[in-house]
Amino acid sequence: MRNSNRQWRLKRFPEGMPVEDDWELVESPVPTPGDGEILVRSLYLSVDPYMRGRISPARNYAQGVGPGEVMTGGGVGEVIRSNHPDFKAGDIVESFQFGWQDFPILKADGTRKVDPALAPIQSALGYLGLPGLTAYFALLHQAQIQSGETVLISAASGAVGQVAGQIARLKGCRPVAVASSAEKLAWCRELGYDAGINHRTSDDLAAGIAAACPDGIDVFFDNTAGPIHDAAMQNLAVKARVIVCGTIALADKFGQPDIGPRFLRQIMVARARVEGFLLFDYQAHYETARRELATWYRDGKLKHREDIADGLERTPAAFLRLLHGENFGKQLVKVDSL
């Protein structure tokens, strides 16, 4: 075990698309847990698109990270020392409060035990974690997908998209993928997606979506915003629901004033509903969802793909891969071995 704690601290708020130099790796002593606190050794860290919103001075749904502070993020790790009766050394735990570091100090509140016998421990950051729950609630609770509907999913092979496509299929819908490579689209086919559009090679994305969704889009699960969004909005069926879940395509436009009224006419003509989605609003239902997702996985109905970077020092690079759409599957960072 290491005898120092490496931390990735934010140097400054990025302007537009972040670069690796916006963080710095700082070494400090392994911290000591206070009363009721838990010292944890990081095993896996998750990097997720939402993190772009946390390093911006703009209004957001959660507290951001300021310059000089340790970068925020969820992870899975092993308890080293516990000053809380619910946890003991050797427990595997998951929390959104790890931060990009070797040795986080966690509060019991917000820390959840992970059973390593049930599934690979990093699943708690994938189909059983934030991405899986996001797909679950966005489609089943918010959009209320119905059998027979056409469900267009952007970032279709990503952490959220791959679970979403399979849930749509399980519910008798027709999932259609938008992804950035032929390789990703081939994986989408394996997951049960019915059709796919490569947005990097498409000459006319709106026409491509129209061809793949001849009766229009009933539910558009938007994980990117940007040009994919614009093209999808031209193909909404009447009473379509658009779930605005991710805005990663706007990563290089952060802090710019918000514009964009022209597409409203498409919403009006289709009587579509556009809704912002935030997973935390569904907190009371997490356990039900995890149970159902785990059952699907165990029964072979749910596949899951990960993209694992090796070593804490690669954390910003892994995050940037994600912002640039270079990852394939749920992007994780393996910090240490169990």
Add this chain to the structure above:
Amino acid sequence: MRNSNRQWRLKRFPEGMPVEDDWELVESPVPTPGDGEILVRSLYLSVDPYMRGRISPARNYAQGVGPGEVMTGGGVGEVIRSNHPDFKAGDIVESFQFGWQDFPILKADGTRKVDPALAPIQSALGYLGLPGLTAYFALLHQAQIQSGETVLISAASGAVGQVAGQIARLKGCRPVAVASSAEKLAWCRELGYDAGINHRTSDDLAAGIAAACPDGIDVFFDNTAGPIHDAAMQNLAVKARVIVCGTIALADKFGQPDIGPRFLRQIMVARARVEGFLLFDYQAHYETARRELATWYRDGKLKHREDIADGLERTPAAFLRLLHGENFGKQLVKVDSL
């Protein structure tokens, strides 16, 4: 009574903002009604923002008007000759199928008798017609406004807005007006609006809305799109509902490709819901709504203001006043006297 039928026919699809020369006034003989048809003398014509959408080759929710065809529109008139058992000469009727002309031929289906003893006959084009029903269903059925909520209404003194503000007040909400002149805002105060913003004179519309809606906007009834929309979107309360009902501010941008993903982040952060609204979806409930609106008017709880242009020859000019926001209240054209 005239012995010829003047008709305003579309000459060409306007590019951007229409001009009066996009129509021409053509004289033809008074038509003869066929089997089951009704010949009507136009008394009032309504000009409404939706008409901009009808003279565009772009996709819309209803059949458009092509070059050479009589311009579409609703009206109130007197039956001259009826070949249908439900109507007789002298009846006052209302229909969306008048068109801009002296003597429309109507089908019984879609034609509704108006009782001149109940209210001035042109009310059937105002608070008891398309604008009143729009305000009613948008706020009560679609947005489901709740007592205590802040309801921001654009084009607040217009045909729809003036009814909407009063309904919001009747339901215990706090209506806030956006309008284009001090005179219009003074009228909004009389209607029960709690605060108002003049978007023509405001230096910083987003800040003005923030000041008038310190707890954020719970329901944004968007009758314009454009810069007012952009400013409102920066002030959404969590779980806000935005009803996209009118897009008149886009009148000079028709036919341009749809853009606008950046404001999606505001929707996501606020978990707001944006919905397209089309009155016709509520057809089964029109009569209930008319009854309630008429009761409010009779009880002095609902005021209504009209802006009447005199003479069929002024119809395109009246429509253009509306597109430029120069009208004050429900814009009508008086064609003939009862």
